[in-house]
Amino acid sequence: MAKDEKAKAKVEHAKGKVKETAGRAVGNEGMTAKGRADQAKGDVRQAKEKTKDAFKR
Template sequence: MSAGDKIGNKAEDLKGKAKEGLGKTTGDRELEAEGKTDQAKGNVKQAGEKIKDAVKD
């Protein structure tokens, strides 16, 4: 996994956490759901990169 991919995936996860927190704070369920979706996307991408790394090794 390249450093750029790691950073991008982590950034997406952090963005999702921020959206989720803001959604919870403001009572905006749609924003909260978007945050959870962003976190899931980041986690899936990170898992895919780990699989690629495992196959390379």
């Protein structure tokens, strides 16, 4: 289960990076902001998983 969550976090972060880059390329501030938000969600999910791993040990 944890590996699934870690993978989802990485995918979410990558999607956000792509959206942000595409938004900047076409000058779409909304897409850029959504990309940053997706990256932040991915970062939060990664932090949550790292915290869970730390308490397992």
